[in-house]
Amino acid sequence: MSATTRILRALGAVVTLLGAAAAACPAACADAVDNAFVTAVKNKGIEFASPQAAIVAGHEVCDELDLGKQKSDIASEVMTNSNLDGYRAGYFIGASVAAYCPRYRAS
Helix, strand or coil: CCHHHHHHHHHHHHHHHHHHHHHHCCCCCHHHHHHHHHHHHHHCCCCCCCHHHHHHHHHHHHHHHHCCCCHHHHHHHHHHCCCCCHHHHHHHHHHHHHHHCHHHCCC
């Protein structure tokens, strides 16, 4: 199985998990979405200095997408600027999209 296929499968699981959290509690439950996001990335071994740092980084993914960057380019940047491998970088991008900018799920 290719790395891309593994990343896409992992993203599907993240989208389902975080989508359920977001749908259950639209605007008033940002804390629930943040908690689900932090838990999802932590469970994949993606560590940050603090939960807030993870949340900020997740929002930065959306900011980059808003500027027109491709997910694959953002994942490459994540790998360059962290100790994450391709799988975990892709997972982080998918979790960020699912939690904070679901409008980019299909792209």
